[in-house]
Amino acid sequence: MSGPNDIAQVIPQAADYVRILPEIVLAVFGMIVMVLDPLMDERRSQQTLGVIALVGALAALVATLFQSQYPGQGFWDMVRVDSFSVFFHFLVAAITAVVILASYEYMAVQRIRAGEYYALVLFGALGMSLMSSAVELVLIFVALEISSISTYILAGFRRNSAISSESSVKYFLLGSFATAFFLYGVALMFGATGSTSISIIGDALRSGRIPMLAYVGVAFMFVGLGFKVAAAPFHVWTPDVYEGAPSPVVGFMSTAPKAATFAVLLRIVFEADAPGRVWLIWVVAALSMTLGNIGALVQDNVKRLLAYSSIAHAGYLLVAFAALPNNGIPAAMFYTASYAAMNLGAFAVISHIGGEGERYVTLEDYEGLGRRNPLLAATLTIFLLSLIGIPITGGFFAKFYVFSAALQANLVGLVIIGVLNSAVASYYYLRLIVVMYMREARVEVPVSPIPVGLGAALAISLAVTIYLGVLPGRVLDYAAQTAVEWAR
Amino acid sequence: MSTALDNSMLTLVTFIPLAGAILLLLFPRRDRDIRLFALVISLLDFVLSLHLPVHFQRGQAGFQYEVNNLWVTNPNIHYHMGVDGVSMWLVVLTTFLTPLCVLISWKSIHERVKEFFILLLVLQTALIGVFVALDLFLFYFFWEATLIPMALLIGIYGHGRRIYAAVKFFLYTMVASMFMLAAILWLYAKTGTFDFVSIQTAIHNGRVENFSGAALWLFLGFFVAFAVKVPVFPFHTWLPDAHVEAPTAGSVLLAGVLLKMGTYGMLRFNLGLFPEQSRSNASWIMVLALIGIVYGALVAMVQPNMKKLIAYSSISHLGFVVLGIFSFTQAGLDGATYVMLAHGVSTGALFMLAGILYERRHTYEIAEFGGLATPMPVYATFFLFIVLASVGLPLLNGFIGEFLVLSGAFRDRAVYGIIGATGVIWSACYLLWMYQRVFYGKVTHPVNLSLPDLSGRERAALWPAAVAALVMGVAPLLWLNAIDPAVQNVLAPFAQLASKMVKR
Numbered sequence: 001m002s003g004p005n006d007i008a009q010v011i012p013q014a015a016d017y018v019r020i021l022p023e024i025v026l027a028v029f030g031m032i033v034m035v036l037d038p039l040m041d042e043r044r045s046q047q048t049l050g051v052i053a054l055v056g057a058l059a060a061l062v063a064t065l066f067q068s069q070y071p072g073q074g075f076w077d078m079v080r081v082d083s084f085s086v087f088f089h090f091l092v093a094a095i096t097a098v099v100i101l102a103s104y105e106y107m108a109v110q111r112i113r114a115g116e117y118y119a120l121v122l123f124g125a126l127g128m129s130l131m132s133s134a135v136e137l138v139l140i141f142v143a144l145e146i147s148s149i150s151t152y153i154l155a156g157f158r159r160n161s162a163i164s165s166e167s168s169v170k171y172f173l174l175g176s177f178a179t180a181f182f183l184y185g186v187a188l189m190f191g192a193t194g195s196t197s198i199s200i201i202g203d204a205l206r207s208g209r210i211p212m213l214a215y216v217g218v219a220f221m222f223v224g225l226g227f228k229v230a231a232a233p234f235h236v237w238t239p240d241v242y243e244g245a246p247s248p249v250v251g252f253m254s255t256a257p258k259a260a261t262f263a264v265l266l267r268i269v270f271e272a273d274a275p276g277r278v279w280l281i282w283v284v285a286a287l288s289m290t291l292g293n294i295g296a297l298v299q300d301n302v303k304r305l306l307a308y309s310s311i312a313h314a315g316y317l318l319v320a321f322a323a324l325p326n327n328g329i330p331a332a333m334f335y336t337a338s339y340a341a342m343n344l345g346a347f348a349v350i351s352h353i354g355g356e357g358e359r360y361v362t363l364e365d366y367e368g369l370g371r372r373n374p375l376l377a378a379t380l381t382i383f384l385l386s387l388i389g390i391p392i393t394g395g396f397f398a399k400f401y402v403f404s405a406a407l408q409a410n411l412v413g414l415v416i417i418g419v420l421n422s423a424v425a426s427y428y429y430l431r432l433i434v435v436m437y438m439r440e441a442r443v444e445v446p447v448s449p450i451p452v453g454l455g456a457a458l459a460i461s462l463a464v465t466i467y468l469g470v471l472p473g474r475v476l477d478y479a480a481q482t483a484v485e486w487a488r
Numbered sequence: 489m490s491t492a493l494d495n496s497m498l499t500l501v502t503f504i505p506l507a508g509a510i511l512l513l514l515f516p517r518r519d520r521d522i523r524l525f526a527l528v529i530s531l532l533d534f535v536l537s538l539h540l541p542v543h544f545q546r547g548q549a550g551f552q553y554e555v556n557n558l559w560v561t562n563p564n565i566h567y568h569m570g571v572d573g574v575s576m577w578l579v580v581l582t583t584f585l586t587p588l589c590v591l592i593s594w595k596s597i598h599e600r601v602k603e604f605f606i607l608l609l610v611l612q613t614a615l616i617g618v619f620v621a622l623d624l625f626l627f628y629f630f631w632e633a634t635l636i637p638m639a640l641l642i643g644i645y646g647h648g649r650r651i652y653a654a655v656k657f658f659l660y661t662m663v664a665s666m667f668m669l670a671a672i673l674w675l676y677a678k679t680g681t682f683d684f685v686s687i688q689t690a691i692h693n694g695r696v697e698n699f700s701g702a703a704l705w706l707f708l709g710f711f712v713a714f715a716v717k718v719p720v721f722p723f724h725t726w727l728p729d730a731h732v733e734a735p736t737a738g739s740v741l742l743a744g745v746l747l748k749m750g751t752y753g754m755l756r757f758n759l760g761l762f763p764e765q766s767r768s769n770a771s772w773i774m775v776l777a778l779i780g781i782v783y784g785a786l787v788a789m790v791q792p793n794m795k796k797l798i799a800y801s802s803i804s805h806l807g808f809v810v811l812g813i814f815s816f817t818q819a820g821l822d823g824a825t826y827v828m829l830a831h832g833v834s835t836g837a838l839f840m841l842a843g844i845l846y847e848r849r850h851t852y853e854i855a856e857f858g859g860l861a862t863p864m865p866v867y868a869t870f871f872l873f874i875v876l877a878s879v880g881l882p883l884l885n886g887f888i889g890e891f892l893v894l895s896g897a898f899r900d901r902a903v904y905g906i907i908g909a910t911g912v913i914w915s916a917c918y919l920l921w922m923y924q925r926v927f928y929g930k931v932t933h934p935v936n937l938s939l940p941d942l943s944g945r946e947r948a949a950l951w952p953a954a955v956a957a958l959v960m961g962v963a964p965l966l967w968l969n970a971i972d973p974a975v976q977n978v979l980a981p982f983a984q985l986a987s988k989m990v991k992r
Contacts, residue, residue, distance in 0.1 A: 370644075374603070385636065391629035400673075404563065407677045419670055423663045430658060438643040438651045473560045480562070 167244025820896020
């Protein structure tokens with residue numbers, strides 16, 4: 001690390017700021033929302049602030065595109081802009097924009113004051129973006145905390161509902177515990193290699209005998225990150241938190257922080273060449289897939305069902321981490337993107353059907369949806385088919401790349417477990433489809449027409465899901481660049 | 489042979505129904521217009537598909553009307569389509585049956601009409617795609633794509649236990665095709681391509697590493713997926729449920745085309761990619777096929793439900809196809825292909841006939857009928873004609889195929905031929921006995937006296953099937969001269985295999 005020796009090196013250069021441009025944009029817009037919130041009439045603030053937040057997310061997208069012209073390190077090698085970070089910045093900003101669109105009408109329906117909500121979403125996105133470009137463990141920790149604390153609060157946003165508060169507290173307590181693990185792992189890693197910079201750690205680990213401490217450090221960091229991505233056996237919080245949190249927030253926190261955490265994991269696993277990764281990930285992936293799918297089989301609450309499904313999907317994704325870098329990295333990146341699209345879409349539908357106070361979230365409430373609102377039912381069906389992994393949806397290629405990467409690394413056992421799990425999983429997604437189309441409604445569930453914001457969110461997720469399923473080439477090729485860059 | 493029309497023909501035939509379905513989405517919910525539009529689209533597709541046999545180079549063995557464009561670079565997926573003599577006729581069978589399905593569903597589907605015809609057309613695209621795809625990935629994609637519309641057709645428009653039947657159908661075939669997917673992925677990992685022809689040559693020239701160890705498993709992976717679809721004996725339990733619960737059009741396409749996906753898959757992929765494994769596993773597969781023939785027939789005999797009877801008869805007839813395929817003789821494979829086509833026409837027609845009766849009486853129970861020949865003479869005539877075709881009366885379509893299959897099986901091993909031949913007798917028993925109970929004697933239930941005979945629309949749906957059954961029985965060469973070279977091509981490696989074994 002080139003330490004700040006003289007004054008010229010202490011002052012950040014303009015180029016340094018370009019490296020964190022999207023983060024700056026998000027922070028500025030987040031603060032604008034916070035400042036304007038108390039100044040505005042409550043009825044008007046709802047919509048105006050939503051629009052400002054949306055502009056913020058889109059500005060971050062543009063900033064990412066601008067930033068991608070200037071790859072390189074910044075801030076004394078603590079952040080790095082490369083195709084990898086650009087990919088995840090883009091993903092996080094896009095998720096944020098879609099979530100804001102999906103929440104646009106939700107806030108009014110649930111009678112939630114919108115200002116803080118939008119600000120927290122933007123701050124959370126800031127943390128997540130930074131996670132993917134930070135290449136220094138302490139900065140990663142800081143970014144992780146920024147993103148986590150925002151999501152803790154967001155989870156409790158349905159203040160008049162006890163279950164939402166429970167969800168928030170549970171998430172906060174367990175989450176802090178997990179971040180403590182991560183920090184401890186960072187400390188041990190520093191002890192083992194003498195640095196917190198990922199590339200230096202990587203060089204140290206590659207150069208000679210790997211100290212025992214490094215194994216322990218990796219394991220601890222893995223526990224912390226495993227919690228964040230809801231991988232088994234650190235998954236028990238997921239169903240309760242997802243059940244209680246507002247649906248758009250669940251859509252957000254099951255995709256964006258997960259994507260960012262997977263980005264961190266990818267850096268640690270592949271760029272730092274974490275020792276002992278294969279068996280560690282093998283076990284966690286197999287457990288996540290199996291426990292997630294088995295848990296989902298018996299759920300009657302749609303949000304809990306998707307919570308278990310997200311555990312299973314974390315498992316599928318982790319399979320890629322056990323593979324070789326040149327296939328594993330692009331496979332994992334592709335999976336995060338397509339999972340984000342389909343899961344966001346599914347939760348957007350759920351948040352709309354839930355209605356005021358999220359009353360309609362059981363399978364029974366979905367009976368006859370195919371007749372009451374064919375469009376909404378068809379949209380949800382496509383997302384569910386993508387989650388199953390049926391061709392021409394993004395979910396298919398996602399699974400395909402992951403499993404074929406694992407096959408090329410000769411992880412036949414893991415692939416068999418994965419394939420069997422996908423077969424089991426098709427059952428519970430199918431159950432929801434069956435309920436929507438083939439059963440007559442027993443309870444009268446009012447379904448209001450689809451509002452504009454939600455419609456836009458659905459259209460975007462649907463378009464991306466199908467696009468990734470029909471023409472996966474471009475995204476995958478872009479992701480594959482990372483593997484090439486890292487191999488240099 | 490390479491005009492622009494020829495090159496785009498398969499794409500057109502495959503995707504016109506899908507385009508029609510998308511247009512239907514935009515239609516207002518006026519049921520009459522929707523039905524008419526679906527009919528026009530399916531007829532248009534049929535007419536277009538006739539281009540294939542008309543301009544087909546009959547003497548040639550390889551694939552024709554090929555298109556091969558890069559679709560996705562990584563994985564290396566090509567939009568590769570093409571037909572040989574076998575798949576071409578299956579495509580035409582599909583496009584032939586779909587307009588009939590539209591006609592037969594005209595009145596019986598009166599709720600959610602728009603969705604019904606959308607699903608039907610999407611299903612048609614997927615079915616055609618299965619037969620024309622020459623890229624394993626594309627094939628798998630269409631294969632899976634048939635699943636969803638079919639399951640929805642059964643689950644939404646079916647009868648009493650429709651949900652159970654739909655879920656059972658979906659899970660059975662989904663789980664089985666996972667094994668095929670695993671085998672496809674393995675092949676891709678080792679060869680770097682999904683292209684059927686390239687993989688075939690790679691295997692043939694021994695350029696696939698570790699192939700000898702994995703070949704048996706790959707063979708079984710494909711076989712299980714196809715065996716469930718056919719269905720071969722122990723995997724057949726989904727079929728009666730699916731058929732009994734499905735709406736008429738669903739049954740017609742299920743029996744007429746969907747089951748053939750399995751036998752077509754065996755012919756194309758099991759035999760095409762793994763000749764040695766096919767040879768060494770043939771004995772137990774043929775035993776299963778024989779069990780299917782006899783067991784299906786015996787169970788059909790005792791069915792009180794007309795539709796279930798036809799369903800079990802399908803298991804029996806498809807047993808012939810499997811028997812013919814794994815006899816590895818020219819006659820056997822020609823016959824197997826012919827049975828596929830003939831069974832599609834005649835069983836499709838049988839299901840339509842059963843559906844017509846159901847529309848009038850809302851039951852399939854044979855005991856509810858009797859003496860129907862008196863109130864419904866035209867219907868009875870059509871029914872008898874189709875039953876005779878299905879039984880295998882000479883000069884009608886069933887005979888040719890079964891005869892060829894049996895002669896092939898005899899050549900392979902006489903006992904197979906003998907047991908298989910009993911199947912022909914059994915089928916005469918259960919079908920004619922059913923016919924007797926439904927149509928002859930006195931009218932036992934007074935309701936049946938006032939049943940109206942066939943309407944013009946119903947006749948329009950049945951005439952083409954009846955004519956096809958007759959023409960296929962009288963002039964089989966029209967079909968066989970295209971099938972023959974394709975089958976020879978499939979069998980070529982087996983001849984080499986045999987000579988290799990002799991040299992040893």
